[in-house]
Amino acid sequence: MGSTDRIKNVAARVAKWHDAGHQIVVVPSAMSGETNRLIALAKEIMPQPDPRELDMIASTGEQVSVGLLAMALLAIGKDAVSYTGWQAGIRTDSSFTKARIQSIDDTRVRNDLSQGKIVIITGFQGMDEDGNISTLGRGGSDTSAVAIAAALKADECLIYTDVDGVYTTDPRVVDEARRLSKITFEEMLELASLGSKVLQTRSVEFAGNYQVPTRVLSSLTDPLMPLEEEANSGTLISFEEESNMEQAVISGIAFHRDEAKITVLGVPDKPGVAYHILGPIADANVEVDMIIQNQSVDGKTDFTFTVPRNDYVKAMSVLESQRESLGATKVIGDAKVSKVSAVGVGMRSHVGVASQMFRTLSEEGINIMMISTSEIKISVLIDEKYMELAVRALHKAFNLEQA
Numbered sequence: 001m002g003s004t005d006r007i008k009n010v011a012a013r014v015a016k017w018h019d020a021g022h023q024i025v026v027v028p029s030a031m032s033g034e035t036n037r038l039i040a041l042a043k044e045i046m047p048q049p050d051p052r053e054l055d056m057i058a059s060t061g062e063q064v065s066v067g068l069l070a071m072a073l074l075a076i077g078k079d080a081v082s083y084t085g086w087q088a089g090i091r092t093d094s095s096f097t098k099a100r101i102q103s104i105d106d107t108r109v110r111n112d113l114s115q116g117k118i119v120i121i122t123g124f125q126g127m128d129e130d131g132n133i134s135t136l137g138r139g140g141s142d143t144s145a146v147a148i149a150a151a152l153k154a155d156e157c158l159i160y161t162d163v164d165g166v167y168t169t170d171p172r173v174v175d176e177a178r179r180l181s182k183i184t185f186e187e188m189l190e191l192a193s194l195g196s197k198v199l200q201t202r203s204v205e206f207a208g209n210y211q212v213p214t215r216v217l218s219s220l221t222d223p224l225m226p227l228e229e230e231a232n233s234g235t236l237i238s239f240e241e242e243s244n245m246e247q248a249v250i251s252g253i254a255f256h257r258d259e260a261k262i263t264v265l266g267v268p269d270k271p272g273v274a275y276h277i278l279g280p281i282a283d284a285n286v287e288v289d290m291i292i293q294n295q296s297v298d299g300k301t302d303f304t305f306t307v308p309r310n311d312y313v314k315a316m317s318v319l320e321s322q323r324e325s326l327g328a329t330k331v332i333g334d335a336k337v338s339k340v341s342a343v344g345v346g347m348r349s350h351v352g353v354a355s356q357m358f359r360t361l362s363e364e365g366i367n368i369m370m371i372s373t374s375e376i377k378i379s380v381l382i383d384e385k386y387m388e389l390a391v392r393a394l395h396k397a398f399n400l401e402q403a
């Protein structure tokens, strides 16, 4: 919501759903740019803000939007009431700035709904057991919305955002990228964690754990568009078992441009090696993604893994300082690599997906540095120079431009 006009728009849309007979809970996030502004303000006073106090400040953006939205509804004659996270019974742990929701006491909300009220609850925030305000991490209103939908056993959680759904890949890279009308939550999780930042990853985990049908749709459409049409727009994140998925084997090509790889050469192949290499990396708070250890030759092996490019320098210096005690001959790295992944639940029942992926890359002359797979995903690490080429070639090879 960027302005009071946009808030009036949201009110008109909400009223439309309510008039059609639905019980509605709305979970707004702050007005655009507001959370950034609040965090910047905090940093002017304290460059590394105290997390509890930062949450006190950052959570206020949402309080303004719920109040404004409630008033916009009252102004058009709808009965509406707004609540903060704690008033709505949202209990979190105490990890300020990245708190997790632990429980929701929805008594008050249910009561209002049964009286025909539209309930508006701040996204992004809750309260810990000592009564401190907490926030759920950037983009956390998605998670608030899905969690509240789960508690209330809502028919569907609609997430209105600035994109009109989930695409087969990033349309900025492939012109022919196509919006998916349905995707399973597992695929969505892979796509979300692989860089398609449509929803906060944790909200997708929540949707999966509590089986909340969740739809991503555009907030930029005419609020008075026909309800039927709106109800079928966007992308529905659903559950494989209960829906007949689009027949494609692959649903999307995801990518992570900013990766780096590190190789520790000539380490003795003995118990504890992986632990002694990756332990200090974890202690330095660096997340490791792909890992391979080679077959050993004469009792020595090479060990390669990837880290986010931002952490490359830190990870290299950690390993340099450990090199002697590891007994390694050398630590080398490459900070210009990218990961490209094909994702699809159809892989479970189809063979040959990996070989088609590798054939496509080989036809384009792209060298694969590392490979990793899961049940519904195949990822390759390649030179950053070829990332977009790889994404386009794979998108075409798996016929993703065709519905």
Ligand code: ASP
Binding pocket: 029, 030, 035, 036, 061, 123, 124, 137, 138, 139, 140, 141, 142
């Ligand atoms: N306002 C919060 C943020 O900017 C939460 C959200 O938008 O989902 O991160």
Ligand code: MG
Binding pocket: 029, 139, 140, 141, 142
């Ligand atoms: Mg958001």
